[in-house]
Amino acid sequence: MQDFDVVIIGGGPGGINAGIMLSKAGKSVALVQEEPESFGGTCLNRGCMPTKSLLKAATAYRYAKDAAKYGLELHVGPVDLEKVRAVTDGDLGMLRGAVQGMLDQAGITGFRGKGSFESDRVIAVTRNDGSREMLHGETIIIATGSRPKELSIAPFDGKHILSSDQMLVNTELPERLLIVGGGAIGCEFATLYHTFGSDVIIAEAMESLLPREDYEAGKALQAAFEAQGIKVKTGTAIERFTVKDGKVSVAFKNGEVINGIDKVLVGIGRSANVEGLNVEAAGVRTEGGAIKVNDLMETEVPGIYAVGDVAGGLTLAHAAEKEAQLLVQNLLKGSRRALNQQAVPRVAFTHPEVAAVGASREGNGVKAYTFPQVPNGRSVVDKVAPAFVKFFVKEQTSEIAGAVIIGEAATEMIHEMALAVENGLTLQQVGATVHVHPTHSKNILQAIHGCV
Numbered sequence: 001m002q003d004f005d006v007v008i009i010g011g012g013p014g015g016i017n018a019g020i021m022l023s024k025a026g027k028s029v030a031l032v033q034e035e036p037e038s039f040g041g042t043c044l045n046r047g048c049m050p051t052k053s054l055l056k057a058a059t060a061y062r063y064a065k066d067a068a069k070y071g072l073e074l075h076v077g078p079v080d081l082e083k084v085r086a087v088t089d090g091d092l093g094m095l096r097g098a099v100q101g102m103l104d105q106a107g108i109t110g111f112r113g114k115g116s117f118e119s120d121r122v123i124a125v126t127r128n129d130g131s132r133e134m135l136h137g138e139t140i141i142i143a144t145g146s147r148p149k150e151l152s153i154a155p156f157d158g159k160h161i162l163s164s165d166q167m168l169v170n171t172e173l174p175e176r177l178l179i180v181g182g183g184a185i186g187c188e189f190a191t192l193y194h195t196f197g198s199d200v201i202i203a204e205a206m207e208s209l210l211p212r213e214d215y216e217a218g219k220a221l222q223a224a225f226e227a228q229g230i231k232v233k234t235g236t237a238i239e240r241f242t243v244k245d246g247k248v249s250v251a252f253k254n255g256e257v258i259n260g261i262d263k264v265l266v267g268i269g270r271s272a273n274v275e276g277l278n279v280e281a282a283g284v285r286t287e288g289g290a291i292k293v294n295d296l297m298e299t300e301v302p303g304i305y306a307v308g309d310v311a312g313g314l315t316l317a318h319a320a321e322k323e324a325q326l327l328v329q330n331l332l333k334g335s336r337r338a339l340n341q342q343a344v345p346r347v348a349f350t351h352p353e354v355a356a357v358g359a360s361r362e363g364n365g366v367k368a369y370t371f372p373q374v375p376n377g378r379s380v381v382d383k384v385a386p387a388f389v390k391f392f393v394k395e396q397t398s399e400i401a402g403a404v405i406i407g408e409a410a411t412e413m414i415h416e417m418a419l420a421v422e423n424g425l426t427l428q429q430v431g432a433t434v435h436v437h438p439t440h441s442k443n444i445l446q447a448i449h450g451c452v
Contacts, residue, residue, distance in 0.1 A: 156266070
């Protein structure tokens with residue numbers, strides 16, 4: 001048995017950040033990762049990074065197809081998805097090497113295999129060949145992430161009914177693609193495959209896209225999608241799928257049937273990776289399918305913590321990173337700082353981009369202000385739709401409680417609003433800040449001036 005100050009199960013953003021910080025503080029750290037390809041977890045291997053690489057290719061393809069708007073004449077051929085995927089694989093290879101380099105530099109000891117509890121201080125690592133190794137740690141951090149949820153009526157088969165993991169390695173451009181789920185995952189894939197030439201249909205059971213966000217914003221994204229040619233069905237539940245002769249038929253509960261679907265992507269959310277951890281051996285409890293923790297990421301067992309998707313919450317890579325950072329600071333300094341989830345941005349890298357932070361509903365002293373979509377100089381020369389901007393403001397203090405932005409560079413613009421939410425800034429304080437001209441960020445300034 002090997003002894004460490006800290007044993008971390010899971011090598012995604014949360015686990016890696018915690019491990020590097022602890023190692024730099026002089027702690028001996030073991031990092032256990034089941035992922036066969038690389039440390040980096042879902043984000044690097046099957047999530048954030050491959051999708052962004054593919055979406056960048058889609059953006060380049062869209063600009064090429066729209067070149068005439070800019071006075072350019074370009075010949076654009078069909079997409080070869082295998083070539084696009086090869087470029088993505090190259091990107092991931094570079095990132096994997098960088099992550100491994102950071103771990104090596106930090107002096108972290110890596111273990112490949114499935115980590116599970118033998119007791120509250122002992123972790124068993126089971127390798128692919130069945131061999132096992134025991135690790136003892138005074139502190140245990142669970143950071144095993146999550147996986148795509150399946151539909152009970154349509155288990156993943158990897159060919160016709162696919163998860164986001166499977167769709168990311170797909171090299172066949174479907175003529176017709178049905179996406180089940182209108183959250184960030186589904187909407188990003190809709191942008192990707194529609195841009196590449198697929199006929200895309202999104203089916204969302206709730207009444208708007210991005211149902212966890214502001215309803216008006218969800219409808220604005222739907223309108224933008226439909227203007228592009230993406231078909232959107234909201235308030236629509238699916239009754240059954242039928243696969244015959246290589247095609248999928250889908251029957252909706254309202255009686256509608258769509259035939260001739262080549263592939264179905266199921267993007268209805270993610271489930272925490274708790275299976276096989278044997279948390280019962282350590283006395284750790286789960287709740288709602290995730291590790292039960294308090295605001296400080298502490299389980300009910302002293303010395304055992306959980307960060308990221310496995311603990312439920314926001315299921316965002318940057319939230320996991322921040323949770324890990326705060327946890328390590330608390331461990332090293334004896335502080336008790338918790339993540340302010342209201343200040344964590346939530347984004348969808350769609351076309352147009354969507355970004356939100358903080359409150360997304362009126363009520364309890366919060367009032368909403370929607371800014372009309374008026375072109376500014378940058379949107380005119382970029383030949384893109386002007387941004388949709390909506391603020392949620394505390395009525396008594398004018399503090400910004402939340403915001404949602406839809407438009408070009410929204411995923412970059414949202415950081416200003418996150419800073420405001422984190423620090424309790426008012427509309428007047430943000431409005432007093434000089435914004436560069438011409439930029440898309442001036443939409444925020446224009447919106448504030450329209451409110452105060």
